[in-house]
Amino acid sequence: MSDPANKDDSGLSPADYETFCTYLRERTGLSFTEAKRYYVDRRVAERMAAVGADSFRDYLNLLRFQASGEELQLLVNLMTVNETYFFREKYQLDCLVNSALDEVVRARRPGSRVRIWSAGCATGEEPYSIAIMLLEYWKRVDEFEIELYASDIDSRVLARAREGIYEERALHAVPQELVAKYFTQLDSRRWQIMEELRESIDFSLVNIADPKQVAGFQSFDVIFCRNLLIYFDDLGRRQAAAMFYEALSPCGFIALGHSESMSRMSSLFVPRRFPDAILYQKPQT
Amino acid sequence: MALVKPRKPVEPIPTEDGGDPLLRLEDADPARRRAAAHALGGRADAVDALAKRLPREQDASVREALLTALVLTGTADAARSILPLLASEDVGLRNGVIESLQQMPAAVVMPEVAPLLRSDDPDLRIFAAQLIGRLAHPDRLPSLIGVLERDPEVNVCLAAVEALMEIGRPDALPALERLATRFPDDPFVAFSVDAARRLFSGP
Numbered sequence: 001m002s003d004p005a006n007k008d009d010s011g012l013s014p015a016d017y018e019t020f021c022t023y024l025r026e027r028t029g030l031s032f033t034e035a036k037r038y039y040v041d042r043r044v045a046e047r048m049a050a051v052g053a054d055s056f057r058d059y060l061n062l063l064r065f066q067a068s069g070e071e072l073q074l075l076v077n078l079m080t081v082n083e084t085y086f087f088r089e090k091y092q093l094d095c096l097v098n099s100a101l102d103e104v105v106r107a108r109r110p111g112s113r114v115r116i117w118s119a120g121c122a123t124g125e126e127p128y129s130i131a132i133m134l135l136e137y138w139k140r141v142d143e144f145e146i147e148l149y150a151s152d153i154d155s156r157v158l159a160r161a162r163e164g165i166y167e168e169r170a171l172h173a174v175p176q177e178l179v180a181k182y183f184t185q186l187d188s189r190r191w192q193i194m195e196e197l198r199e200s201i202d203f204s205l206v207n208i209a210d211p212k213q214v215a216g217f218q219s220f221d222v223i224f225c226r227n228l229l230i231y232f233d234d235l236g237r238r239q240a241a242a243m244f245y246e247a248l249s250p251c252g253f254i255a256l257g258h259s260e261s262m263s264r265m266s267s268l269f270v271p272r273r274f275p276d277a278i279l280y281q282k283p284q285t
Numbered sequence: 286m287a288l289v290k291p292r293k294p295v296e297p298i299p300t301e302d303g304g305d306p307l308l309r310l311e312d313a314d315p316a317r318r319r320a321a322a323h324a325l326g327g328r329a330d331a332v333d334a335l336a337k338r339l340p341r342e343q344d345a346s347v348r349e350a351l352l353t354a355l356v357l358t359g360t361a362d363a364a365r366s367i368l369p370l371l372a373s374e375d376v377g378l379r380n381g382v383i384e385s386l387q388q389m390p391a392a393v394v395m396p397e398v399a400p401l402l403r404s405d406d407p408d409l410r411i412f413a414a415q416l417i418g419r420l421a422h423p424d425r426l427p428s429l430i431g432v433l434e435r436d437p438e439v440n441v442c443l444a445a446v447e448a449l450m451e452i453g454r455p456d457a458l459p460a461l462e463r464l465a466t467r468f469p470d471d472p473f474v475a476f477s478v479d480a481a482r483r484l485f486s487g488p
Contacts, residue, residue, distance in 0.1 A: 067447075131288060141287050142287050200289070200290060235356055235357070242323070
């Protein structure tokens, strides 16, 4: 029940916050203390605005009673986006090297280009993971010239990506032999990705919602855009999908985060089920 | 070979000056029609041209761009221009129209869609109920409850039940119970109302 008398302008009232946290814990196991107040308030406010809920009570009713449970899933997705790490959602990277790239190059001559874009690359774990996966596990890697682009809207995280220095938490999913092969240990806590990899990726400051900034992003074979579009509204996702459509070559692929579905954003792409993962493909024509 | 330094920078490909994008909507090349539609997004003076192209457009990517352009415009004219396509036999187009109307401002769309609940065509009333269920608008609940209480066609009422269950408003339960008394012999109504009862009793 909303408690207007006790509500401040910055978010939920204390009673509403407790109600919300109790509900979320019972339904999902996710637990948020008072210390996470700002984090929770901001995301609940975003979702309330997105669905047009007039009050917290209306929004809680939607979470509790919506037949499809879609809103609860969306909220959980927002609440669980943590800092990224190397080889996150590795099944999609496996899909890239085991299936998608072989299909991309099927009709290409050796020596031709393959272009991959990591959109929303944050501090660089994703594009470096792609690079390592290609070098280690794609059998035809030496037959083609592979261009790897990475972009983000945040210049601070891009600077960190270019620097390529990570702590152990970011590397926990990387096999030890690959850490030894591709990283240099700087001190007891930090590792830096090797210079050759840092220099082989083009990091750019790009707002994917700005058509002028993405106009030059063309002829990509694979785009990774994982856990980025969850921050967009429906129209923003639809426009982003249209932009990726223009950026991809015919039959190119796009990989979304595990909780995202292209069919809810746009009808432009065809889902393709591979042994390791589902990707979305731009049709031939 | 393997990883190579990308050819920096990614230069924007010069866009061909094809004149007025309104004229290019009829170009033979789908890529040029799509680019024209993108360029016309948000332009109130392009609503008629975009809407007229839609039912004739066979390329799915251009159709998507036409609809997106109209959503970006987001005016009552834009909403009104695609409402007749709810009656299209083309399921893909119809679904695209419903999704697009849902993405326009609810305050703009609701006054245009609500009258369809009184259409003579029950299919149109079904689509209207589905769409209204997705509009974040204060009239949504009373409109759907009005369907439950007055619409003579059971399938329209069931569409409203489904929409109400998706909105997640337990205060609709009394109206749902009354619907069960309006169609006492219809097993689908009994099933749906029972499902709503169970849903609204809450986790």
